[in-house]
Amino acid sequence: MRQEGKKNLRWNTMKILAVGFLGVILIGAVLLWLPICNEKPISFLDALFTSTTSVCVTGLITIVPKYQFTIVGKVVLLLLIQIGGLGIVACVAAFFMIMRRKITLKERIVIQETYNMDSLGGLVGMVRRILLGTLVVEGAGAVLYAIQFVPDFGLLKGVWYGVFHSVSAFCNAGIDILGEDSLAKYVTNPLINITTMLLITLGGIGFTVWYDVVDNGKRIRRHEVPRKWWFTRLRLHTKIVLVTSLVLFLLGTILTFILEYNNPDTIGNLSIGQKFMASAFQSVTTRTAGFFTFPQAGMHEETGFLSTILMFIGASPGGTAGGLKTTTFAMLFLAFLTMLRGGHDIECFGRKIDENNFRVGFVAIMLALGVYIIGTTAIAVIEPDNIGFQRIMYETASAFATVGLTADLTTKLHTGSKIVLMILMYIGRVGPMTIALLFAGKVNLKEKLRTLPSERIMIG
Amino acid sequence: MRQEGKKNLRWNTMKILAVGFLGVILIGAVLLWLPICNEKPISFLDALFTSTTSVCVTGLITIVPKYQFTIVGKVVLLLLIQIGGLGIVACVAAFFMIMRRKITLKERIVIQETYNMDSLGGLVGMVRRILLGTLVVEGAGAVLYAIQFVPDFGLLKGVWYGVFHSVSAFCNAGIDILGEDSLAKYVTNPLINITTMLLITLGGIGFTVWYDVVDNGKRIRRHEVPRKWWFTRLRLHTKIVLVTSLVLFLLGTILTFILEYNNPDTIGNLSIGQKFMASAFQSVTTRTAGFFTFPQAGMHEETGFLSTILMFIGASPGGTAGGLKTTTFAMLFLAFLTMLRGGHDIECFGRKIDENNFRVGFVAIMLALGVYIIGTTAIAVIEPDNIGFQRIMYETASAFATVGLTADLTTKLHTGSKIVLMILMYIGRVGPMTIALLFAGKVNLKEKLRTLPSERIMIG
Numbered sequence: 045m046r047q048e049g050k051k052n053l054r055w056n057t058m059k060i061l062a063v064g065f066l067g068v069i070l071i072g073a074v075l076l077w078l079p080i081c082n083e084k085p086i087s088f089l090d091a092l093f094t095s096t097t098s099v100c101v102t103g104l105i106t107i108v109p110k111y112q113f114t115i116v117g118k119v120v121l122l123l124l125i126q127i128g129g130l131g132i133v134a135c136v137a138a139f140f141m142i143m144r145r146k147i148t149l150k151e152r153i154v155i156q157e158t159y160n161m162d163s164l165g166g167l168v169g170m171v172r173r174i175l176l177g178t179l180v181v182e183g184a185g186a187v188l189y190a191i192q193f194v195p196d197f198g199l200l201k202g203v204w205y206g207v208f209h210s211v212s213a214f215c216n217a218g219i220d221i222l223g224e225d226s227l228a229k230y231v232t233n234p235l236i237n238i239t240t241m242l243l244i245t246l247g248g249i250g251f252t253v254w255y256d257v258v259d260n261g262k263r264i265r266r267h268e269v270p271r272k273w274w275f276t277r278l279r280l281h282t283k284i285v286l287v288t289s290l291v292l293f294l295l296g297t298i299l300t301f302i303l304e305y306n307n308p309d310t311i312g313n314l315s316i317g318q319k320f321m322a323s324a325f326q327s328v329t330t331r332t333a334g335f336f337t338f339p340q341a342g343m344h345e346e347t348g349f350l351s352t353i354l355m356f357i358g359a360s361p362g363g364t365a366g367g368l369k370t371t372t373f374a375m376l377f378l379a380f381l382t383m384l385r386g387g388h389d390i391e392c393f394g395r396k397i398d399e400n401n402f403r404v405g406f407v408a409i410m411l412a413l414g415v416y417i418i419g420t421t422a423i424a425v426i427e428p429d430n431i432g433f434q435r436i437m438y439e440t441a442s443a444f445a446t447v448g449l450t451a452d453l454t455t456k457l458h459t460g461s462k463i464v465l466m467i468l469m470y471i472g473r474v475g476p477m478t479i480a481l482l483f484a485g486k487v488n489l490k491e492k493l494r495t496l497p498s499e500r501i502m503i504g
Numbered sequence: 505m506r507q508e509g510k511k512n513l514r515w516n517t518m519k520i521l522a523v524g525f526l527g528v529i530l531i532g533a534v535l536l537w538l539p540i541c542n543e544k545p546i547s548f549l550d551a552l553f554t555s556t557t558s559v560c561v562t563g564l565i566t567i568v569p570k571y572q573f574t575i576v577g578k579v580v581l582l583l584l585i586q587i588g589g590l591g592i593v594a595c596v597a598a599f600f601m602i603m604r605r606k607i608t609l610k611e612r613i614v615i616q617e618t619y620n621m622d623s624l625g626g627l628v629g630m631v632r633r634i635l636l637g638t639l640v641v642e643g644a645g646a647v648l649y650a651i652q653f654v655p656d657f658g659l660l661k662g663v664w665y666g667v668f669h670s671v672s673a674f675c676n677a678g679i680d681i682l683g684e685d686s687l688a689k690y691v692t693n694p695l696i697n698i699t700t701m702l703l704i705t706l707g708g709i710g711f712t713v714w715y716d717v718v719d720n721g722k723r724i725r726r727h728e729v730p731r732k733w734w735f736t737r738l739r740l741h742t743k744i745v746l747v748t749s750l751v752l753f754l755l756g757t758i759l760t761f762i763l764e765y766n767n768p769d770t771i772g773n774l775s776i777g778q779k780f781m782a783s784a785f786q787s788v789t790t791r792t793a794g795f796f797t798f799p800q801a802g803m804h805e806e807t808g809f810l811s812t813i814l815m816f817i818g819a820s821p822g823g824t825a826g827g828l829k830t831t832t833f834a835m836l837f838l839a840f841l842t843m844l845r846g847g848h849d850i851e852c853f854g855r856k857i858d859e860n861n862f863r864v865g866f867v868a869i870m871l872a873l874g875v876y877i878i879g880t881t882a883i884a885v886i887e888p889d890n891i892g893f894q895r896i897m898y899e900t901a902s903a904f905a906t907v908g909l910t911a912d913l914t915t916k917l918h919t920g921s922k923i924v925l926m927i928l929m930y931i932g933r934v935g936p937m938t939i940a941l942l943f944a945g946k947v948n949l950k951e952k953l954r955t956l957p958s959e960r961i962m963i964g
């Protein structure tokens with residue numbers, strides 16, 4: 045009975061998410077379509093694409109925001125990114141809080157499900173902390189950016205640029221209003237590089253992770269927990285996210301550094317330190333941010349391929365990321381090692397990973413691969429052959445994992461391909477699992493309890 | 505104790521396979537290197553590559569066999585293909601049988617393990633049947649081919665061409681001695697098309713499958729089993745192989761037909777019936793055969809991509825195929841559907857698929873993807889960017905799944921890339937699982953029986 049209730053709840057949460065995102069995208073498209081938002085005429089398709097890319101915090105664009113939108117349009121863009129980044133649910137909760145309306149138990153459970161919280165207790169507190177944390181981090185980011193942007197663009201514009209790009213980086217949207225080549229102008233600027241990498245990472249690891257780290261830090265300061273337990277006392281989820289993010293960061297940085305070392309189209313002409321900083325930035329940005337400091341179409345094909353895989357893995361759940369997610373990747377990798385050795389339990393940091401976790405992860409990667417293959421094939425069918433298949437693979441992974449890095453392809457695509465990319469961004473943001481379960485919802489209730497006789501088949 | 509013995513046995517089987525293939529490849533390379541085998545000088549690398557491609561029944565080539573080898577060289581080639589196709593183990597067993605030496609129990613078990621037979625009983629009978637079956641099918645194929653080749657090339661050459669291509673097709677080697685464009689000359693010839701497709705399919709579904717089908721047919725003729733049970737009485741393995749092969753065949757045919765319909769570089773200039781036959785041939789050949797009737801580099805990028813996926817899936821275990829294998833693919837797909845619906849048991853044709861089957865299949869796909877990604881990246885690093893990434897993906901999948909279809913790339917590759925392809929062919933033929941277990945062998949014995957407390961993480 046309780047199980048049934050929990051299932052319905054999960055169902056409702058998913059419906060709210062899926063429909064909520066869709067609603068905000070459509071409202072955003074209409075707003076961005078209005079003449080007051082635009083410096084020059086815009087087609088509804090481009091307005092819809094821009095709204096989708098903002099709400100899904102992807103960052104692939106068909107127009108150049110700097111020249112296309114008026115200041116009103118840019119503010120609308122910023123709001124769409126912030127809503128997309130925080131997630132519809134947190135926004136609704138914040139709205140209720142501001143309205144001082146009491147949140148019903150059912151609404152609480154929906155919010156809790158979305159963020160995978162353990163207890164209902166501190167829900168209002170949690171939403172307040174999410175909003176407060178977002179405000180503090182984005183504020184700090186805006187100040188750091190402004191140190192560079194105010195001298196570059198003057199006081200008013202500099203502050204506005206600081207705010208816009210801080211929000212865009214923290215929400216991992218990767219949308220900029222600087223022009224056509226993202227942060228390429230600042231490839232050698234440590235302040236912009238480090239600020240952006242920090243904002244992306246804080247936004248990408250997910251709310252639950254930073255609260256766990258902050259809470260643990262508090263306990264250590266209050267001497268409730270010895271300092272040496274700063275890592276061991278974290279939740280398993282937090283540990284996996286931190287370690288996987290670090291490993292992927294190092295892997296991406298080293299591989300980009302080695303493979304692109306002599307490539308004049310990317311980092312070949314920089315000093316060694318700058319090469320390293322640019323490689324680190326490239327690695328961080330594939331964790332679904334989408335800003336770039338060197339042209340993505342300039343990369344060697346092998347680097348592009350590895351970046352495609354890094355993008356596909358994406359960032360962490362409970363944050364602003366799309367893609368397969370770091371935890372899913374880490375868990376599948378651990379499962380692979382365990383099963384290769386003939387072991388049974390998937391172990392990690394002295395804990396056994398729940399059997400059901402593995403099953404969900406397996407479904408997640410199969411779904412992600414399926415959606416990715418179908419999307420890539422569809423765009424390849426629509427576009428002519430000479431466009432370059434690797435660029436299509438790159439752009440499709442970028443859309444699905446809501447990364448937004450582009451190999452200069454999105455602007456050149458036909459209408460059909462743009463629609464495919466929009467669908468991929470939406471599925472990537474809402475989660476392929478959510479979409480699949482919405483369609484398979486009815487079947488879900490028909491639990492099969494029978495067991496058939498088993499028979500072995502030949503594998504591999 | 506018995507479990508331990510079985511493990512050691514599996515270990516020995518794998519070692520025999522891995523070392524046996526390697527030995528035959530090296531002997532073949534030395535033979536093909538001899539002046540008596542060659543019309544013109546050959547580098548040892550090319551001889552090694554040709555030996556590898558023959559023993560691993562792949563078919564990617566760096567030279568043109570027709571012009572490179574003398575008749576002696578071509579006979580060596582044929583023997584290498586036949587040994588590779590039948591598998592080292594069956595060859596050794598046949599050798600012992602011919603020598604009239606009694607096969608020891610241990611040797612029997614090794615052969616049984618390799619072919620996944622259920623009982624030890626009919627081992628000698630089984631090997632005899634494999635050899636007899638191979639002889640009969642290849643003989644019939646040679647006769648059918650000769651009907652075309654004798655008028656084309658004269659009696660002696662026509663019969664020899666019939667034998668060579670029948671063996672090459674049945675072993676799914678895809679190596680020809682007709683020239684540079686495989687069976688392209690016969691694209692509109694139904695006899696050559698249908699004979700080749702039948703040989704490929706019979707060779708690709710695996711010995712266990714055809715014996716199951718033949719035995720079942722015999723039981724029906726003897727009225728031991730009613731005719732309507734011709735399918736239900738087959739083993740689960742047989743059913744999965746037949747259905748999956750059929751589904752993949754239809755899928756490949758229809759997609760190739762639709763996507764290439766108007767492409768003048770492939771099937772665009774043929775009549776509707778011929779387009780259909782050429783599409784069917786293309787679909788069958790991706791089941792790891794490697795012959796082709798239209799140039800693979802002429803395909804649209806999307807068709808090439810889908811062919812890459814079809815090749816990666818490969819043919820069935822217990823046959824001559826590399827790749828992921830049809831059964832692994834089908835089982836993972838069923839597991840995906842089951843888990844998406846929240847079910848527990850993977851069901852198929854009224855049977856439950858063994859839990860361990862799923863674990864092995866999961867390891868198999870992760871290994872296959874890992875090997876494939878590393879191989880593709882390595883070749884992309886070695887070759888310049890303008891070579892086209894999709895062609896590298898195509899060639900790598902073709903090598904790993906021992907298919908042998910080429911997008912006109914293999915001959916143009918640098919030495920490093922050729923070595924990568926050889927390693928991929930070897931891993932693909934011996935099986936990535938075998939290789940991995942040989943390396944992880946020691947770990948395999950440390951069974952972990954402890955159970956840690958479990959903890960949930962966020963997925964997807």
Ligand SMILES: [K+]
Nearest residue numbers: 102216333447
């Ligand atoms: K993004």
Ligand SMILES: [K+]
Nearest residue numbers: 562793794907
């Ligand atoms: K082959």
